[in-house]
Amino acid sequence: MYERALITGIAGFAGGFLAEHLLQSGDAVLGATPDGRWEPHSSESIRERIELVPWELGHEDGLSSETRRRIEAFQPSAVYHLAALSVPADCGKTKPLPAAMAVNVEGTRRVVELAASLPSHPKLLFVSSAKVYATVGPETAMVDETASLDPQTAYGRTKLAAERIVEQAVVEGRCQAVIARAFQHTGPRQSPRMMLPEWAVQFTRTGGGAVIVRTRDAVIDLSDVRDVVRAYRLLIQRGEPGTAYNIGSGRPRRSGEVLEMLRKLADPDRPVVETRPGPKYDPIAIPARLVQNTGWRPSVPLEQTIADTWAYWKLETGKKP
Numbered sequence: 001m002y003e004r005a006l007i008t009g010i011a012g013f014a015g016g017f018l019a020e021h022l023l024q025s026g027d028a029v030l031g032a033t034p035d036g037r038w039e040p041h042s043s044e045s046i047r048e049r050i051e052l053v054p055w056e057l058g059h060e061d062g063l064s065s066e067t068r069r070r071i072e073a074f075q076p077s078a079v080y081h082l083a084a085l086s087v088p089a090d091c092g093k094t095k096p097l098p099a100a101m102a103v104n105v106e107g108t109r110r111v112v113e114l115a116a117s118l119p120s121h122p123k124l125l126f127v128s129s130a131k132v133y134a135t136v137g138p139e140t141a142m143v144d145e146t147a148s149l150d151p152q153t154a155y156g157r158t159k160l161a162a163e164r165i166v167e168q169a170v171v172e173g174r175c176q177a178v179i180a181r182a183f184q185h186t187g188p189r190q191s192p193r194m195m196l197p198e199w200a201v202q203f204t205r206t207g208g209g210a211v212i213v214r215t216r217d218a219v220i221d222l223s224d225v226r227d228v229v230r231a232y233r234l235l236i237q238r239g240e241p242g243t244a245y246n247i248g249s250g251r252p253r254r255s256g257e258v259l260e261m262l263r264k265l266a267d268p269d270r271p272v273v274e275t276r277p278g279p280k281y282d283p284i285a286i287p288a289r290l291v292q293n294t295g296w297r298p299s300v301p302l303e304q305t306i307a308d309t310w311a312y313w314k315l316e317t318g319k320k321p
Contacts, residue, residue, distance in 0.1 A: 001237060003027045006076040006122070008057065008111060009083030010050070011039040013190045014127070014182075018080060018229040019046045025233060030074045032067075032083070034058075041189050057083050057107030058099065063114065075120040078236045081111045082127045085155070087193050092154035104158035109165050116174040124177035125236050126166045130221070130248065131156030132181065133283045141219060141252065144286040145181070145244045163244070170242035178239035180232060183248030183285045187225035187305055188312030196222075196306065199259060200313040203266035210271040211263075216256030218280040221248040224300035234294035248285025249298050261306045 005022050009015040010031030020043065022029050029050045033039075036054030038047050053070050056062030084104045085091050091100035108126065115124045133143050134150035151157045169175040186194065192201045202211045231247045239245060263270060290296050 003078040003233075003236065004030075004074060004076050004120075005078045005080060005236075006030050006032065006071060006074065007080045007082060008032045008055070009081070010046075010052070011037075011042050012082060012086070014185070014225055014229060015082045016042055016046060016189060017187070017225045018082065018232055019050060021226070021229045021233060023049060028074075030071065030076065034062075043189075057110055058102035060106075063110065068114070071114070072118060072120075076118065076122045077120060079111065079115045079122045079124045080127070080232060080236070081108060081124060083107060083111075084127075085158075087191065088131070088153055088155035089193070091158060094152065094154055094157075096154040096158045100154060100158050104155075105161045105165070108162035112165055112169045112175055112177070115177070116169060121176075123236055123241070124166070124175055125232055125239070126162065126177055126179050127232070128163050128179050128181045128244070129156060129159045130181055130183040130246070130283045130285065132160040132163065136281050136283050138219075138279075138281060141281050141284045142286055143246070143283045145246055145289055147283070167242060176241040178235050178241060179244040180235055181244055181246050182228055183221040183223060183246065184282065185223040185225045185228045186309065188308045190225070190309070192313075195255070196258065196262070196309050197313060199262055200266070200310050201317065203262065203270065203310070204313055204317040208267075208270065210273045212273050212275060213255070213259060214276045215274055215278055215280055216254065216259060216272075217278060218255040218282065219252050219284070220255060220282045221251065221284045222253050222258065222302065223247070223249045223298055224302075224305040227298045227300050231290060231294070231296045234296050235290070238294045240293065243289075245290045245293070246285040246287045247290060248287055250285050250287050252284050253302070258302070258306065261303060262310060265307060265310050
């Protein structure tokens with residue numbers, strides 16, 4: 001079944017890949033960004049085929065009457081809400097900064113209100129995060145959707161607060177919405193403020209200096225962004241309203257393993273310095289609910305994700321004067 005999809009955050013990392021996937025699937029797409037413009041890293045394949053509307057989610061009056069008119073005229077059957085301050089450092093340490101509350105929480109409320117008021121009655125997918133889960137250790141790292149919710153970071157707290165807004169709208173019958181708890185994902189075009197591209201950019205630098213990493217002993221669930229956005233579309237089509245779904249590989253990965261795959265491709269002799277050595281445990285997804293409801297399975301091997309990310313950053317850094 002084809003959809004007419006509105007994507008908030010379409011110019012972001014996952015938003016761009018989602019737009020590509022939806023177009024390849026035959027869907028029509030309308031994108032929303034704060035200023036109605038693309039980012040420099042946005043691919044030409046979507047720039048040429050997708051109209052953008054300006055919507056500043058962090059402001060109460062950020063949705064103009066003209067933007068609303070254009071959205072209504074588009075008649076979306078699906079709304080993918082990806083827009084957020086998604087780099088945890090931008091949200092504060094434990095108490096969310098005002099900007100994080102404005103965008104991640106109140107911005108979500110505004111998207112829910114819009115979806116609930118549209119004559120086309122679209123289904124909404126809210127992209128949350130594994131950061132809503134409580135702290136885990138080596139014996140408790142595997143989590144399903146019934147695991148304890150007790151976020152320890154400001155980013156995670158904003159995402160959980162936004163989930164509550166979505167859930168309440170479903171309970172009140174105002175909106176058909178599904179929650180996607182995305183675990184860590186990566187790939188080409190991701191900001192170098194995130195783990196894998198940060199390392200890749202360091203490897204592109206000439207001179208042979210050490211690559212700086214936090215720790216080789218972080219245990220993470222790492223997926224390819226292209227697999228994650230496939231899950232988003234499947235959840236729009238088959239997800240149960242009011243239900244949360246883990247989106248992750250379900251496979252624990254050691255950060256040092258990821259680093260060595262990249263190092264082998266980039267510079268096997270480059271030294272590595274750890275700034276915060278020692279074990280660290282992130283939640284690892286049990287994606288059984290997603291698999292059972294949609295048939296989703298990850299398909300991109302980690303080796304390909306790393307190779308594609310490395311190739312992207314080699315090209316990007318080569319463009320610079």
